[in-house]
Amino acid sequence: DAGVIQSPRHEVTEMGQEVTLRCKPISGHNSLFWYRQTMMRGLELLIYFNNNVPIDDSGMPEDRFSAKMPNASFSTLKIQPSEPRDSAVYFCASSPVTAGGNTIYFGEGSWLTVV
Amino acid sequence: AQRVTQPEKLLSVFKGAPVELKCNYSYSGSPELFWYVQYSRQRLQLLLRHISRESIKGFTADLNKGETSFHLKKPFAQEEDSAMYYCALKRNTGFQKLVFGTGTRLLVSP
Numbered sequence: 184d185a186g187v188i189q190s191p192r193h194e195v196t197e198m199g200q201e202v203t204l205r206c207k208p209i210s211g212h213n214s215l216f217w218y219r220q221t222m223m224r225g226l227e228l229l230i231y232f233n234n235n236v237p238i239d240d241s242g243m244p245e246d247r248f249s250a251k252m253p254n255a256s257f258s259t260l261k262i263q264p265s266e267p268r269d270s271a272v273y274f275c276a277s278s279p280v281t282a283g284g285n286t287i288y289f290g291e292g293s294w295l296t297v298v
Numbered sequence: 299a300q301r302v303t304q305p306e307k308l309l310s311v312f313k314g315a316p317v318e319l320k321c322n323y324s325y326s327g328s329p330e331l332f333w334y335v336q337y338s339r340q341r342l343q344l345l346l347r348h349i350s351r352e353s354i355k356g357f358t359a360d361l362n363k364g365e366t367s368f369h370l371k372k373p374f375a376q377e378e379d380s381a382m383y384y385c386a387l388k389r390n391t392g393f394q395k396l397v398f399g400t401g402t403r404l405l406v407s408p
Binding site: 218227 | 340341343344347395396397400
């Protein structure tokens, strides 16, 4: 398996523009997570899905952020409108089961710069 | 609520020196603890987990429930250990939710 696949790897956009980040989890994994990484705050969990259903979105910063998982093999994280403070690395991760001692596997991240 | 604290943002040591990256947690139940490592511009990788009681790349970590700590240790640091290290906690019931600390950057100098 190629692992968790994220796109784009890098994006530079202007303030106010819409940004869409994409994730393909590992096949067979039924939990998916979106994390944001910044120098100041480290890794923050934004939202996670189980069987395509959002379970906990309490980490989503504000209404400008939204995430969807239309099927088991695809998820998006959208920021509209984007702001410079959204600049960060956004990681998607997946895990095979909902509970128990299973490992979470991370993608390589999407590096977002909003200017 | 789950919370993970890594008090040091940066830890700088010389090659061959012992290393201890601190991690403290708060959780009312019985947690599962992990250490993840992120080498420069790479994805996070699982380094070790407390239930495995293993040593990976010379690193070990012991869960101390009395002190609510899960410090990562290595007796002799190597330059290739330079990376970002994240301590993470997952509750062992219900849906998986991995909560990370803010990370510690380890810099091993020659």
